[in-house]
Amino acid sequence: MSTRIFRLTVDDHIMIAHSLQSPFFGPAQGLHGATLSIHATFERAGLDEHGVVMDIGEATGLLDQALAPLRYANLDERPEFEGTYSTTEKVIEHIAETLTSQLPEGHGLRALEVEAEEHPRARAEVRVELV
Structure with missing residues (x-):
């Protein structure tokens, strides 16, 4: 029997401000705003006992909690990004x-x-293997 891989994606967005203070980043060195469309995808082999990857409300709530501290924040002032560039990645x-x-x-x-989609022509993605 073949294994079926199921994925559930929930979406949201955040509006942030930041600066990327290195000549590498050109005009983005100055303080500027960005709106990032965020997509979180949860993946499992098969479905759980309820026939889902996970509850959509739970997934949406987890994403909302993760984004809450970043909403309308200046990432230059957030301790999570101290000592690094607050790039989309x-x-x-x-x-x-x-x-x-x-x-x-x-x-x-x-x-x-x-x-995260920065605009229609640019996005970045990270995958975390949990098993």
Whole structure:
């Protein structure tokens, strides 16, 4: 019998401010705002006893909790990004770490992915293997 991999994705967005203070980042060195569309995908082999990857309300709530401290924040002032550049990649890494730490015991998930779209032509994604 073949294994079926199921995925559930929930979406949200955050509005942030930040600066990327290195010549590498060109005009983004100055303080500027960004709106990031965030997609969190939960993955499991097969379905749980209720026939789902996980409850959609639970997934949405976990994402909301992970994003709450970042909403309308100046990331230059957030301790989570002290000593690093608050790039889209670092933002999604932080969100993925937060989501991973919030998962309930015995969740049965095999992976978690977080994607952020900066604009229609650019996005970044990170995948965390949970097993």
